[in-house]
Amino acid sequence: xxxxxxxxxxxxxxxxxxxxxxxxxxxxxxxxxxxxxxxxxxxxxxxxxxxxxxxxxxxxxxxxxxxxxxxxxxxxxxxxxxxxxxxxxxxxxxxxxxxxxxxxxxxxxxxxxxxxxxxxxxxxxxxxxxxxxxxxxxxxxxxxxxxxxxxxxxxxxxxxxxxxxxxxxxxxxxxxxxxxxxxxxxxxxxxxxxxxxxxxxxxxxxxxxxxxxxxxxxxxxxxxxxxxxxxxxxxxxxxxxxxxxxxxxxxxxxxxxxxxxxxxxxxxxxxxxxxxxxxxxxxxxxxxxxxxxxxxxxxxxxxxxxxxxxxxxxxxxxxxxxxxxxxx
Amino acid sequence: xxxxxxxxxxxxxxxxxxxxxxxxxxxxxxxxxxxxxxxxxxxxxxxxxxxxxxxxxxxxxxxxxxxxxxxxxxxxxxxxxxxxxxxxxxxxxxxxxxxxxxxxxxxxxxxxxxxxxxxxxxxxxxxxxxxxxxxxxxxxxxxxxxxxxxxxxxxxxxxxxxxxxxxxxxxxxxxxxxxxxxxxxxxxxxxxxxxxxxxxxxxxxxxxxxxxxxxxxxxxxxxxxxxxxxxxxxxxxxxxxxxxxxxxxxxxxxxxxxxxxxxxxxxxx
Ligand SMILES: Nc1ncnc2c1ncn2[C@@H]1O[C@H](COP(=O)(O)OP(=O)(O)OP(=O)(O)O)[C@@H](O)[C@H]1O
Ligand SMILES: [Mg+2]
Numbered sequence: 001x002x003x004x005x006x007x008x009x010x011x012x013x014x015x016x017x018x019x020x021x022x023x024x025x026x027x028x029x030x031x032x033x034x035x036x037x038x039x040x041x042x043x044x045x046x047x048x049x050x051x052x053x054x055x056x057x058x059x060x061x062x063x064x065x066x067x068x069x070x071x072x073x074x075x076x077x078x079x080x081x082x083x084x085x086x087x088x089x090x091x092x093x094x095x096x097x098x099x100x101x102x103x104x105x106x107x108x109x110x111x112x113x114x115x116x117x118x119x120x121x122x123x124x125x126x127x128x129x130x131x132x133x134x135x136x137x138x139x140x141x142x143x144x145x146x147x148x149x150x151x152x153x154x155x156x157x158x159x160x161x162x163x164x165x166x167x168x169x170x171x172x173x174x175x176x177x178x179x180x181x182x183x184x185x186x187x188x189x190x191x192x193x194x195x196x197x198x199x200x201x202x203x204x205x206x207x208x209x210x211x212x213x214x215x216x217x218x219x220x221x222x223x224x225x226x227x228x229x230x231x232x233x234x235x236x237x238x239x240x241x242x243x244x245x246x247x248x249x250x251x252x253x254x255x256x257x258x259x260x261x262x263x264x265x266x267x268x269x270x271x272x273x274x275x276x277x278x279x280x281x282x283x284x285x286x287x288x289x290x291x292x293x294x295x296x297x298x299x300x301x302x303x304x305x306x307x308x309x310x311x312x313x314x315x316x317x318x319x320x321x322x323x324x325x326x327x328x
Numbered sequence: 329x330x331x332x333x334x335x336x337x338x339x340x341x342x343x344x345x346x347x348x349x350x351x352x353x354x355x356x357x358x359x360x361x362x363x364x365x366x367x368x369x370x371x372x373x374x375x376x377x378x379x380x381x382x383x384x385x386x387x388x389x390x391x392x393x394x395x396x397x398x399x400x401x402x403x404x405x406x407x408x409x410x411x412x413x414x415x416x417x418x419x420x421x422x423x424x425x426x427x428x429x430x431x432x433x434x435x436x437x438x439x440x441x442x443x444x445x446x447x448x449x450x451x452x453x454x455x456x457x458x459x460x461x462x463x464x465x466x467x468x469x470x471x472x473x474x475x476x477x478x479x480x481x482x483x484x485x486x487x488x489x490x491x492x493x494x495x496x497x498x499x500x501x502x503x504x505x506x507x508x509x510x511x512x513x514x515x516x517x518x519x520x521x522x523x524x525x526x527x528x529x530x531x532x533x534x535x536x537x538x539x540x541x542x543x544x545x546x547x548x549x550x551x552x553x554x555x556x557x558x559x560x561x562x563x564x565x566x567x568x569x570x571x572x573x574x575x576x577x578x579x580x581x582x583x584x585x586x587x588x589x590x591x592x593x594x595x596x597x
Contacts, residue, residue, distance in 0.1 A: 011593055012593075058592060061431060062431075063427060063430055063431065063592050064592050064593065065589060082433075083433045084433075086431060086432060086433035087433050089431075090431065091427070091431055093427070095424075096424075097423075097424025097425065097427070097428075098424060098425055098427055098428035099425065099428070100339070100343070100423075100425055101423070102342075102343045102346050102347055103339065103342060103343065103346075107339070107342055110335075111335050111336075111338075111339045112428065112432065114331050114332070114334070114335035115331070115332060115335055115429070115432035115433075115434035116432055116433065116434070117331055117433070117434075119331065143346065159428065163432075
């Protein structure tokens with residue numbers, strides 16, 4: 001288990017104020033964050049730009065020393081034994097960095113493998129296996145500078161797995177990837193957690209991805225923890241509304257007046273639009289209103305053309321959360 | 329440490345074969361050649377073969393051309409090796425590979441040594457090229473005391489390597505290569521006795537000579553490669569060179585460690 005307790009990171013920045021005078025300014029990027037990752041689990045870390053996600057990941061991967069707080073991985077103190085920690089973790093960031101462009105995929109992996117102390121046939125096998133796994137077998141001996149973005153990203157994944165880490169931190173791994181490549185990557189991440197029993201921390205701005213993959217999610221704001229729960233429960237607690245979208249044969253004025261009255265009585269908020277197809281109703285209520293609405297249509301024999309119940313997703317939840325925070 | 333050494337050596341070798349840094353190569357050779365030609369022309373046309381007596385008394389030789397060509401040869405060798413080693417980490421930073429490197433539990437010393445030994449191959453080629461050119465312009469290699477040359481070269485390379493570690497940490501701190509390295513190179517060329525003995529300089533500038541491995545290195549190389557007799561001063565300078573190297577080495581290791589800790593705090597991205 002990875003356990004971070006009360007992690008704090010302040011950046012000090014020197015700001016110019018006048019010609020020579022400089023003011024020191026402190027940025028509280030992470031401010032007392034508690035976080036745990038168990039093996040076999042995918043944990044999401046969400047927050048708007050500048051919330052402190054990358055800073056957190058850099059602290060977990062020992063690249064940044066926390067201003068205060070503790071970090072331990074499987075009982076090993078990361079601040080006292082960074083070397084031992086480095087063997088057990090790896091980090092992958094989105095974008096095209098963290099690879100040597102002049103070297104080929106194989107040379108990159110061999111180099112990093114050696115830096116992790118692998119050698120001989122163990123090293124060679126590990127490289128071959130990873131190259132195959134990320135589907136770069138055909139271009140393994142071409143310099144990376146001639147790779148496409150997706151290929152570079154896949155090679156990065158291979159680099160992140162070269163030391164067979166127990167914990168893997170992914171900082172926006174699907175940034176700028178095509179949908180099919182991103183999907184493939186998601187499949188791999190899932191396998192790593194569920195089949196290989198790795199603990200994974202994921203940040204991403206694609207919320208569907210987080211909803212699909214993560215067992216639980218930390219939402220942070222300005223370095224503070226805002227919420228920590230499973231995606232489903234986050235959605236349930238934040239977005240209480242259910243939305244029902246209906247298209248039906250054009251309603252007469254009289255029918256509409258009646259229907260509206262009935263819906264109002266039940267506390268269902270309705271919006272009506274006339275479209276080419278017929279009358280379209282958008283209904284919102286803090287409960288699942290499908291059954292009630294259908295019962296009403298039976299009373300007057302309305303003819304339904306289309307009925308769609310929209311389930312709120314994580315994105316709705318985050319947007320709602322952001323709106324609520326604005327109001328405060 | 330051994331794995332980091334051999335891994336980095338191989339990586340640098342592949343990179344060099346794939347994309348030989350021709351501009352640096354030619355630049356370093358030209359540096360040496362310019363010094364040689366400049367000395368050759370000024371000696372023949374400005375001084376018209378006349379040497380200042382003080383020169384002879386300071387250097388113990390009247391062979392000005394050999395003096396300067398040796399200076400040019402070793403100056404460009406030093407610059408080349410300093411650049412290769414000191415620019416390693418900041419290049420990783422600029423190319424976005426520093427994080428991946430620092431994530432690994434590898435020995436940084438092994439990493440630098442791998443780069444340095446591979447770099448020696450490159451600097452060695454440049455070195456031999458300049459010496460060959462120098463021979464045409466009147467470089468006089470009197471005697472090469474091989475038994476002395478090898479320990480001197482080894483001590484010299486070590487001291488330059490150590491100096492490069494310090495230079496590299498300054499580069500990381502200032503996030504700059506150009507100004508940092510060239511400031512050092514200009515001062516180094518001025519005070520180390522490259523084209524004139526530092527005794528011509530004011531006293532306070534001569535102090536700077538004492539912290540330049542190139543100063544001791546040049547003195548030793550000239551002694552064993554262009555002078556007929558050996559003197560006891562060789563041993564003293566050799567010891568000073570090694571001591572200076574050890575000093576730079578420890579400062580460099582400490583500085584690099586410090587810089588690695590703070591590099592991601594000062595650096596966005
Ligand atoms: N090296 C640094 N020096 C000073 N301030 C920094 C540094 N790195 C980040 N910050 C600041 O710390 C805060 C958190 O940054 P961080 O990169 O962790 O955010 P993030 O959640 O990863 O954002 P994004 O979604 O844009 O990647 C921001 O306000 C940022 O400006
Ligand atoms: Mg980020």
